[in-house]
Structures are given as structure tokens and as C-alpha cells.
Amino acid sequence: MALASAPPTTITAAPTAGLVERSRALPRRGLERLDLMLLCLEALDLNGGEALVWLSDSLGFGSRFPNRVELWKRRCHNPMRRACRRGDLEIDDAEALMRILCGMADRLYPMVRTLLSAAEPADLTAQRWGLFEGRLAELLTERMNPRRSSVQKLLDPVEGAAERRHLVQSLALVAGAGGYERLRASLLDAAS
């Protein structure tokens, strides 16, 4: 009997057949969620901003997002941002951001998993959550409009806990090549 282990998953190798229609721009809630999930990845990885640019280059989006500023400009379509850009995000840009998100979530999956696992020691998990939430709060305060109720809720230690956990859980479920379709469908929810 021949034995073979699974090949490493590659984001670019994800099949595109059977995906939801491409010709649909992300709705407002989808843009918010996409940017928040990217922000969570940055909170998990201290060098997340640079890692996103590096990953976009390695996935073949180097010409689209050659530097952090270009990436930031696309993410500023999130209406929750302090410096928010009007208009829809281009479909190709949104797809590239989604691929980058799935790739980054795949890279950080071990860290995401430890946050979600009930098998880890409770005090260690609480410490990890504390670090993550502190970093996320810093990023939210720095980049998001604090007058928005959704930002205030996310920053609230009690009321925002469920939402923050949902964001991390979503990162675990969209990590890797298979997660792209799930992410795309969920971000288009409000548009249907």
C-alpha cells in the first residue's frame, strides 16, 4: 500500500469553478467585515502590515498592491475608517484582498487555533486573548472612527467580546484555499 501525505495547500491553486458570480461588488457590511478581519490578522502578527504586502507579492498581486499605501487605500473603502473613501471597491481588488486574507489566516492558523481551543490551559488562553484584544483595540482606536457605534461596541470589553471571538472563529474557518469560497459567499451576504 502506497502512503502519501497531503500536499501543502496553496491559495492560488484554489479552483474557481462554481464560485458565486464575480460581477458583484462587496456591500457595505462586506467591506467592513473584510477590513476588520485583516485588522485582526494585524493584531495577531505584530509585523502584519509588512506581512500582508509580502504575501500579496508572493500571491502575484505585487503590481496591484506594490506597497502598504496601495493596500491601505483599498482598505479605506471600509465605512468604519477615520479616513474613509467613497465608492465601491473594485471587484478584482476585493478578490485580491480576500485571497491575501485567506493566505494570511492560513499562515497564522496555529496562533488562531490556540485562541479558540478549549484544550489549552484557561489562564494561558485568557492571557493570549488579553494580548490580542489589547492590540486590536490599539489598531481600532488608531484607524477607525470612534463615533461609530459598531466601533464603540467592538472596543467594549464586555459587549464586543462575542463579536471579536466571531472574527477570530471566522479567520479559522476561512484559512487556506478552501476558505476562500466561504469567505467570499459570506461577504456577499447582504448583497443578495
Next chain:
Amino acid sequence: MVVAYPMKRSLVYDQQSCQLRVEGLPDLSAGHAVEELGILTGWNLRWTGRPELEGQRSHLEALIAAVLPYARHLVSGLRRGFGEESGPVWIGPSAAGPGHTLRLVSGQNGNPCLDLELDDAELADLVRVLDQLRLDPRVKLPLAVASPRPLRSGEIIRRIPIQRRLAAPVGGVAVLALATALAVLLPPPARQPSRALEAGLVAPPAAPGKPQP
């Protein structure tokens, strides 16, 4: 002389808490290469500290058909069960806590159904091994996996608890009923005769049938 080639293949997909192993043969009649898997002869799923699961192709398909849509709906924030109640696999939110219950019904008579309580990390591991299997280019099994679709607004509204959904309409109806009751309780104002009539400036209306001068 007949040379027997070791045709049976085994593919392993590993995650931290579970390992999926599928075994089968290439379907040479369909033109599959030797390293590909076109006929599934068996599979098993090993969990850390849990009983090992194994079954036939239909069970694997049922597992994929229940777990992947459940995960997709979780990403949208919708927690509801997937899989047929009478089918071999059902997955849904745990009644005991924030985790997930994977219910497996044995095909052998007399065996009770097995309920596995999974936390979020174990569910994510399971989803990843199933993703690895269905996206593996060496696996040529026609696994029926529905591609994820955006949820309709009717489905999205299920995320909101029914109390919150009903609060506004019930409150509105209650306020309307209260206002109506108060309005009914108020006495109707007494009818005042008009001043012109009192002063005799206007003739009272003629009785019907009487000719006017």
C-alpha cells in the same frame, strides 16, 4: 509472467486534532494515473482522545455535506444544524455550551448514535482536512459539494434573536392599542349650538316635504 503492481493508495490529511485517511484505487478505466484515487474503498478519521470513525463513501459524502455548509454559515454568524435528522451525520450548535455537536448514526443495527462535542479549534481542524481532501488534485472522486452561496436576507435575519426581532413590532402594536384605548375612554365633546342659529340670523333647516316660500 504476471506482475502485480501495488495499486492501493492511501492519502493522509493531518491537522493538530484529527487525521483523515482515505484509501482507494485509481480508476484506470477512466484514465486515472497510478497516483490518483478514483475508487474509494474506505476512510477513517482519527481524533485525539476520541473514538476513530470509519465508513463508506456515502458516509464521507454525508460528513462533507453537513460540516462544510455548517462552517460556511458560521462565518456568516448563523448557528443552525445541518444534515438530515435520520441521516448518518448531523452537526449543529451544542446545547450544552458554545461548542458544536457532531452526531454520527451507525449503520449497524443496535449501535447507539455517537455525539461528539467539538470546540471551535477542533471544528476548524475538521473543516481543513475536508477542504484538503476535496481540493487535492490526486482525488478524482466525484464528491458532491455544493459551492457556498450568499445568504438571502430572510436567512440573515435569523441571526438576530427572536426577542429582538419582535421587540419593535410588538412595541408598536402595544403603543397603538394603548393610544386607541385612551382615545375611546375620553368622553366625546358636547355639541354646541352655533351662535348664528342662536341669534336667529340663519333659518333652521326646513323639514322635508314642506315647500319653501
